[in-house]
Amino acid sequence: MREDLASAIKAGLRSHRFGQRLHVYPQVGSTNDEAATLAAQGAAEGTAVLAVEQTGARGRRQRAWLSPAGGLWLSVVLRPALPADQWPLVGFAAGVGAAGAVEEIAHVRVGLKWPNDLMLGEQKLGGVLTESRGPVVIAGIGVNANIALDHFPPDLRPIATSLLNVLKHPVDLAALARALLEQFERVYDLLALHAEDVLAGWRERDLTRGRQVRLSGAQELEGVAEGVDRTGALLVRTGTGIRRIVAGEVSLRSVSVQPP
Numbered sequence: 001m002r003e004d005l006a007s008a009i010k011a012g013l014r015s016h017r018f019g020q021r022l023h024v025y026p027q028v029g030s031t032n033d034e035a036a037t038l039a040a041q042g043a044a045e046g047t048a049v050l051a052v053e054q055t056g057a058r059g060r061r062q063r064a065w066l067s068p069a070g071g072l073w074l075s076v077v078l079r080p081a082l083p084a085d086q087w088p089l090v091g092f093a094a095g096v097g098a099a100g101a102v103e104e105i106a107h108v109r110v111g112l113k114w115p116n117d118l119m120l121g122e123q124k125l126g127g128v129l130t131e132s133r134g135p136v137v138i139a140g141i142g143v144n145a146n147i148a149l150d151h152f153p154p155d156l157r158p159i160a161t162s163l164l165n166v167l168k169h170p171v172d173l174a175a176l177a178r179a180l181l182e183q184f185e186r187v188y189d190l191l192a193l194h195a196e197d198v199l200a201g202w203r204e205r206d207l208t209r210g211r212q213v214r215l216s217g218a219q220e221l222e223g224v225a226e227g228v229d230r231t232g233a234l235l236v237r238t239g240t241g242i243r244r245i246v247a248g249e250v251s252l253r254s255v256s257v258q259p260p
C-alpha cells in the first residue's frame, strides 16, 4: 500500500523540490519527528514524509493530534534562507498552500483561523505545526480527509470535521498530497520574494477578521480581530486599543461584528 501511495503521489508531481524525495510509512509516531531525523542526516530541502497513520502526533504545545488512517499526515524539511524574524511566516505559507490544495481537490472553500487552523465553516479540518531545529524548519500539515466522524472521540466531534463528512465521498489522497506539495512549494518560494503576497493569501481566507474573539493562553482578552500584521501577529481591537498577539488560542464568539 505504501509503495502504491508513494508512486501514485510521485506520478505527475509538478513540484521542483517538495516531495521529490518522499518517504511514505504505514505508521509512525509523528511525521515531524521522522522528518527531523532525516534533516539531521542531511536531507535536502523539500524532503517529505507521509504516514498512513500516526500514533503520537502532536499539535502546538504538545497537544495530541488524532491521526487515523484516511487523513493526510505530511511533513516537509525546510532550510529557509529567510531572516529569523520571518520564520513564523513559514507556517502561514503552509496554511495557505494546504488550503489551496484542499480547494483544488475537494472544491470546498477553506478558511484559516489564526494562527494556522484549516477550517470548513466553523469546524476544524486540519492544522499546521512548524518546528525549528537549528537551521531547519519542519512544517507538518494534517488534513482530515477520508475520516468518518465516528473515528473522532466525543469531545472532538462538535469542533472537528473531515472532507468525507462534508463531501460524503472519499477524496483521492495521492492527488491531495500532490496538490499540497505543489501549492506549498509555490507559496513557500513566494515568501522570500513577496512575503506580503503570502499574507494577502492568508488574509483572503481569514475567518476571524471583524469578529469578536476571545484569546486565552499567556494573555487573556476579548476584542474584535483586525487581521494579521506583516509579522503574522494577530491584531485585536479591545476597549483599550489595538493589541498585538504573538501566541495563544483564539476562540470565535458567536456574535459577528462588522469592522468600522
Ligand code: BT5
Residues within 6 Å of the ligand: 029, 030, 031, 032, 033, 054, 056, 057, 058, 059, 060, 061, 063, 064, 065, 066, 067, 072, 073, 074, 075, 116, 117, 124, 125, 126, 127, 128, 129, 140, 141, 142, 143, 144, 156, 159, 160, 161
Ligand atoms: C494543530 O495544533 O492544529 C497542528 C496539527 C498538526 C498535525 C500535523 S499531522 C503531520 C505532522 N505530524 C505531527 O505530529 N503533527 C503534524 P493545535 O492548534 O495545537 O490543535 C490541537 C487541538 O486540535 C487538539 O488539542 C484537539 O482539540 C484538536 N484536534 C486533535 N486532533 C484533531 C484532528 N484530527 N482534527 C481536528 N482537531 C483535532
